[in-house]
Amino acid sequence: MTRTIALIGHPVAHSLSPRFQQAALDALGIDARYEAWDVPAPDLPIAIERLRSGSVIGANVTVPHKVAMLGRVDHHDALAERVGAVNTVVRRDGQLHATNTDVAGVLRALADAGATVRGARVVLLGAGGAARAVVVALRDGGAAHLTVANRTLERARGLVPLGGDAIAVEVAPLDPADAALRRAMREASIVIQSTSLGLPHTATAGLSPVPRALFARGQVAFDLVYGREPTPFLRYAEAAGAQPVDGLAMLVHQGAASFRIWTGAEAPLDVMFGAARGALSA
Ligand code: NAP
Numbered sequence: 001m002t003r004t005i006a007l008i009g010h011p012v013a014h015s016l017s018p019r020f021q022q023a024a025l026d027a028l029g030i031d032a033r034y035e036a037w038d039v040p041a042p043d044l045p046i047a048i049e050r051l052r053s054g055s056v057i058g059a060n061v062t063v064p065h066k067v068a069m070l071g072r073v074d075h076h077d078a079l080a081e082r083v084g085a086v087n088t089v090v091r092r093d094g095q096l097h098a099t100n101t102d103v104a105g106v107l108r109a110l111a112d113a114g115a116t117v118r119g120a121r122v123v124l125l126g127a128g129g130a131a132r133a134v135v136v137a138l139r140d141g142g143a144a145h146l147t148v149a150n151r152t153l154e155r156a157r158g159l160v161p162l163g164g165d166a167i168a169v170e171v172a173p174l175d176p177a178d179a180a181l182r183r184a185m186r187e188a189s190i191v192i193q194s195t196s197l198g199l200p201h202t203a204t205a206g207l208s209p210v211p212r213a214l215f216a217r218g219q220v221a222f223d224l225v226y227g228r229e230p231t232p233f234l235r236y237a238e239a240a241g242a243q244p245v246d247g248l249a250m251l252v253h254q255g256a257a258s259f260r261i262w263t264g265a266e267a268p269l270d271v272m273f274g275a276a277r278g279a280l281s282a
Contacts, residue, residue, distance in 0.1 A: 003032040003055045005262055008047050008069075009062035012036040016276050017060055017255055023275035024259055027268045032057060039065065048072055051089065051096060058090035058262045060255070061098075066129055073098040082162065083136050085129060088258040099261065102133035105254030107141050112253075113245040115190050115220040117141030123184045124148045125174060125209045126194035127155040130224050134192055135162040135169075143167050147184035149174045149209075151195075176211055185214040191242070193223040198231035208232035217241030224250060228280055252276050 007017050021034040039047045044065055061069045066085035070076055073096040080086045086098035120143045124134055127150035149172040150156035156171040163169035172180040197207045221237030226247035234244040256267035
């Protein structure tokens with residue numbers, strides 16, 4: 001019997017996950033279909049009941065359900081608890097178990113780019129849901145210092161406890177004229193862009209949260225956003241001599257970690273990257 005893995009989100013039509021997850025399942029000859037389920041918030045309980053039905057292996061969870069799902073599964077692990085959100089659910093013995101593979105996705109994307117997280121000074125632009133996984137990843141990776149800059153300062157302050165004692169976290173307004181942000185950008189070896197600015201086909205697709213002048217030569221500039229063309233953030237970073245890294249690597253690596261959890265098999269990363277890049281450029 002063909003089994004099902006779901007992507008639960010709203011909207012989901014634009015997602016690359018069905019493309020590269022199905023390619024991976026097919027490459028390994030696993031009889032399963034990865035299906036996008038478009039689930040508006042009020043319908044989440046219905047989707048969860050579907051997850052409990054006969055042929056489902058598990059699910060990815062995306063915006064806007066990552067936090068709500070945490071409180072609705074039967075079990076979640078310590079990592080999901082620390083992030084405060086889940087993106088992966090697996091069904092075992094009729095029970096739903098959840099974790100968060102975005103953290104691994106961040107660390108693997110940075111490692112692929114040759115970035116050294118341990119001991120690094122990092123700037124994180126944005127303080128939304130994705131930023132929570134970034135802070136936990138930086139803490140687990142051993143970063144020394146983090147500046148979180150966000151339009152809404154209160155939301156940046158909300159991320160400080162996620163750093164724990166191991167990493168010094170300060171907050172700054174997301175204002176290119178702000179002295180603390182300018183200094184942090186100058187001193188950082190890694191800058192991570194997690195606002196929704198630059199997202200293709202949106203009103204802010206042409207915008208970067210920081211101008212070219214704030215980047216420093218040699219630093220890694222990692223944008224969680226990805227698209228067919230480099231985002232404005234990545235174009236400014238490259239023009240300033242920084243190393244641009246787009247969000248596709250994070251997307252594929254979080255998916256690969258989920259794939260291992262669902263199937264117990266090693267994820268075919270080449271197949272997944274090939275399918276994701278192919279879908280992006282189609
Ligand atoms: P979110 O929770 O909605 O947070 C949005 C963030 O963007 C907040 O920090 C928000 O600031 C900021 N923002 C929005 N509009 C802004 C504007 N006009 N000016 C300045 N800041 C603005 O979203 P999320 O879930 O964190 O996702 C953020 C981005 O990361 C999305 O584009 C998403 O596609 C991407 N992402 C990529 C991956 C991947 O695997 N590569 C994974 C997850 C997310 P305020 O707090 O002030 O509103």
